[in-house]
Amino acid sequence: xxxxxxxQLHKVYATGFEALKGVDLAVEExxxxxLLGPNGAGKSTLIGIVTSLVNKTSGRIRVFGRDLDQDxxxxxASLGAVPQEFNFNLFxxxxxxxxxxxxxxxxxxxxxxxxxxxxxxxxxxxxxxxxEMRLLSGGMKRRLMIARALVHRPRLLILxxxxxxxxxxxxxxxxxxxxxxxxxxxxxxLTTHYLEEAESLCRNVAVIxxxxxxxxxxxxxLLAGLDxxxxxxxxxxxxxxxxxxxxxxxTRADATTLxxxxxxxxxxxxxxxxxxxxxxxxxxxxxxxxxxxxxxxxMVERGREGxxxxx
Amino acid sequence: MSISAQRxxxxxxxxxxxxxxxxxxxxxxxxxxxxxxxxTTTLYFVIFGRLIGERIGDMDGFAYIDFIVPGLxxxxxxxxxxxxxxxxxxxxxxxxxVEELLVSPAPAWVILxxxxxxxxxxxxxxxxxxxxxxxxxxxxxxxxxxxxLLVFVLTAILFALGGFINAVFANSFDDISIVPTFVLAPLTxxxxxxxxxxxxxxxxxxxxxxxxxxYMVNAFRYGLLGTSDIPLFAAFSMILGFxxxxxxxxxxLLQRGVGVKH
Numbered sequence: 380x381x382x383x384x385x386x387q388l389h390k391v392y393a394t395g396f397e398a399l400k401g402v403d404l405a406v407e408e409x410x411x412x413x414l415l416g417p418n419g420a421g422k423s424t425l426i427g428i429v430t431s432l433v434n435k436t437s438g439r440i441r442v443f444g445r446d447l448d449q450d451x452x453x454x455x456a457s458l459g460a461v462p463q464e465f466n467f468n469l470f471x472x473x474x475x476x477x478x479x480x481x482x483x484x485x486x487x488x489x490x491x492x493x494x495x496x497x498x499x500x501x502x503x504x505x506x507x508x509x510x511e512m513r514l515l516s517g518g519m520k521r522r523l524m525i526a527r528a529l530v531h532r533p534r535l536l537i538l539x540x541x542x543x544x545x546x547x548x549x550x551x552x553x554x555x556x557x558x559x560x561x562x563x564x565x566x567x568x569l570t571t572h573y574l575e576e577a578e579s580l581c582r583n584v585a586v587i588x589x590x591x592x593x594x595x596x597x598x599x600x601l602l603a604g605l606d607x608x609x610x611x612x613x614x615x616x617x618x619x620x621x622x623x624x625x626x627x628x629x630t631r632a633d634a635t636t637l638x639x640x641x642x643x644x645x646x647x648x649x650x651x652x653x654x655x656x657x658x659x660x661x662x663x664x665x666x667x668x669x670x671x672x673x674x675x676x677x678m679v680e681r682g683r684e685g686x687x688x689x690x
Numbered sequence: 691m692s693i694s695a696q697r698x699x700x701x702x703x704x705x706x707x708x709x710x711x712x713x714x715x716x717x718x719x720x721x722x723x724x725x726x727x728x729x730t731t732t733l734y735f736v737i738f739g740r741l742i743g744e745r746i747g748d749m750d751g752f753a754y755i756d757f758i759v760p761g762l763x764x765x766x767x768x769x770x771x772x773x774x775x776x777x778x779x780x781x782x783x784x785x786x787x788v789e790e791l792l793v794s795p796a797p798a799w800v801i802l803x804x805x806x807x808x809x810x811x812x813x814x815x816x817x818x819x820x821x822x823x824x825x826x827x828x829x830x831x832x833x834x835x836x837x838x839l840l841v842f843v844l845t846a847i848l849f850a851l852g853g854f855i856n857a858v859f860a861n862s863f864d865d866i867s868i869v870p871t872f873v874l875a876p877l878t879x880x881x882x883x884x885x886x887x888x889x890x891x892x893x894x895x896x897x898x899x900x901x902x903x904x905y906m907v908n909a910f911r912y913g914l915l916g917t918s919d920i921p922l923f924a925a926f927s928m929i930l931g932f933x934x935x936x937x938x939x940x941x942x943l944l945q946r947g948v949g950v951k952h
Contacts, residue, residue, distance in 0.1 A: 392952060430793050433952050452697075452795035460793045466786035482707025483794035485700025527790070 380443065382408045382535045382566035383429065388438030390424050398424040400590040401438075405498075406568055406583070408443070408534075410571050411561045413598070414570045414578035415675055422570040423463055425587065430460035442535060456484065459533030463540045463570075467494065467512045473523060474499065477530050477627035484531035491530070498526040518549045522544045522674035525553070529560075536560065538569040542576060554580055574675060578602070586678055593678055606677070609667035610650075612637045615660040624653045638667060693863045704796045707803050712808020716774055716815075723774070724816055727766040731820045734762055735827045738884065750886050750917050759824045760911040761883025764845060766820040768878060768903070769870070771813030771846040773804050775853030776866045783857065788950050798944040802854065802937070809850025810843060817842055830914055837922070838913030845906045849874075851936035856951040858940075877903045887919045902928055 383406040389400040397535040398421045406412045416422045427433030429440055431451065441449040442454040467476060474495055481491030497517060499505045507515065515523065521541060528536060540551045541557075549571075561567050571577055577584055578598060585595040594601065617634035627650060628640040639650060654661060716723040727807035739755030749757040782788040791801055824830065832838045852869075860866045881903030887895050898904050899920075912918035918925070943949070 426952070432789055432792055432952075434947055455793060455795040460789075462786075462789060464786065466789045468785060468787045479707055479711055480790055480794070482710075483704050483796055484793055485703045485795070488701050488707075492876070582791065649947065 380408045381441070382410065382443060383568065384439075384441045385425070385429070386439040386458070388425065388428065388440065388442075389436045390421075390428060390433065391436045393525075393544070398590055399428075399436075399438075400420050402587070402592055404585060404592060404595065404660075406566065408566050409561075409564060410566055410568075410583055411557075411581045412566075412568045413581035413584045414568060414587060415574065415584060416570075416593075417582060420587045421590040422464070422587055423539055424590075426460075426537055426568075426570065430458060430462075430537055431455060432460070432462070439537050456531070457534045459528035459531070459536040461528045461538040461541050463543065465524070467520070467523075469513035470511055472506060472509050472511055474513070475511065476523065477527050480527045481530045486531060494530050494532075495526075498529050499523075502526045503552070520547045521545050522549070522553065525556075535568070536565045538567070540570055540572060542573060543573070586675060588678075606643050608641050610639050610641060610647075611665050611667050612639060612654075612661050613663045615662045618659060624650075624657070627653060700795070701797070701800050704794070704800050707808070708791075708801065708804025709807045709811070710803065712774070712778060713811050715808070716812045723770070723812060724819055727816045728819045728823055731766060731823050734758070735823065739827055748762055748932045750888075752915055752917070753828075755790050756828050756830055756872050756882055756915065757886075757911075759830055760864065760914045761881070761907045762908045762913075763824065763842070764903075765878050765883055767813040767817040767842060768849045768906075770811040770816040772849040772853040772856075772870060772874060774812040775809035775850045776857045776869075777853075778808060778861070779854055779857035780860050780863070780866050783860075783950055784863075792947070797943050798921060802851075802940050802944060805854055806847060806850040806917055810846040811852055812841065813846035813850065817846070819937060832901050832914050833916035834913050836913075837909065840926075841910040841913055841929070844853050844933065845910070848906075848929060848936060850934050851933065851940055854940050855936065855943065858943045860949075872952060877901055880904075880918060881907045882941075883907055902926060902932055905929060 383404070383572045385402055385404040388399050388402040389397070391397045399666060400419070402425060405423075414422050414425065424433055429442070429447075429455075431447070440454075443457050445453040445457070447454045471479075474492075477495035478488065478491045481494055482488065486494065495508075496505065499508055502525060504519060504522055504526060508521060512520070521544070525538070525541065528538075538557075542553055545553065548620075553689065554576070557567060557569075567580075569576070569581070581598050583596070584598045584601055586593040611632070614635045616639065618637070620631050622629055622631055622637065624639075626645070630638040632638055641647070641650060651661070735755065738758060741757070746754045748754070779788070782791075787934035852874075856866060856869045880898065881901050882898070887898045887904065890898060905920050905925040905928040908918040908920040909922060909929070912922055912925075
């Protein structure tokens, strides 16, 4: 069964800006799905429409088989939404925010309190339950948005940039919890600017650009389509410029740092053989960019070239 | 429990949650929400009722201080019911926590009922406080408890709805004070709070009949004192007619997401 089906979704804002130009998308139940795209690509509009925060212009949305136009209550009951921007009453205590949200979903107060405790403990916020929202750090507010979105136990959780502005330690903890939720059967869709996040968490990825879906694929398959990867090599000893390695595109960043572009047809062994023949010893190595980021940039670039040609 | 019963139970819990939140909101800051009306009304009673009123003499057969009690109580109900909803709903738009409700399965009418009930709760709470203050200055006992309570609650509902519509269209905090200052205050003061429209020249009497607050003040005056410039049936028809119209407008606005969705 599909958790989400989007068909021919269009959105034109009152300003005349066409944010979505016929988006089609399907997400399987149980999936961990990433929606990637540059700023202004239409990610938040798409998520906003699915979560009933934005009115669509035309198109159809179904969540677990329920049509948003015909059964909005049924759709909303099965959805949990974590928006990109904080949307709290800053003067309410943390626990009350979660308990009220449960109440809006029809969960009676005693049960709402029990669930609030469960999720606040899970997200390490129980000790701050009596703090007013305005006194929380950005990371705490992000975690609270997740607790609030989960309190009615949705089957589909949609997160718009859930870890924006969160430090690495908390981000990793949030990733672990999202993995746990997904393993327990919750379908998760997220948008993120941290492509490492999508690569690490998501089984499937859709790339959206200029209001259209540019690609939908398994994350692994998408990465397999990556033609070129750039590696940064830290050398043990300085090298003189220019450095020519036949068959490889090499840039000397400084005396002990090289950037090498490796085509999909080439292997790291070939590169190290070539370096060894020149007596160059490598101390350490890293990807210049996250692999998904590189692929994403390539796809967006290709899409823009296509648009320019078409124009 | 059948599906229908479950659904109604869910609506009931949502309504209770909203009402609880709204009542907590104004009762936590009672010094800002309840007390000012009590102080203002005490000043009105002392200055207009006692000091100036004794020189005015009777109005419609009642001591002036007694005559102004219904209008002053209702003025407090109107102002507080309106300002509670307009400030609460606009704040939820401004800080975007209205989205907590928009993503929930709560239907528009439950959301509206929750906010309006919050406004009614504050209007009635302040009205009772003001009534208590009036009891210290006068010996009024309601002529008709049923009419008094009905007008009390219906007026609070109507102006709570007005506050909701104002909040939907407001784009800044300035916008939520424009209607109370430039529309509500003149209508209230010209609605026969401090005088009987019999005192006005014919033209102004006719114009006054277009003011809906006049009907409420007079119906409430009938409930408390047993006298009114307006027939009771006309007053209730006017109030109920406005309520039905405002409910219809509010629901349409909420269902379309005007002011809260793009």
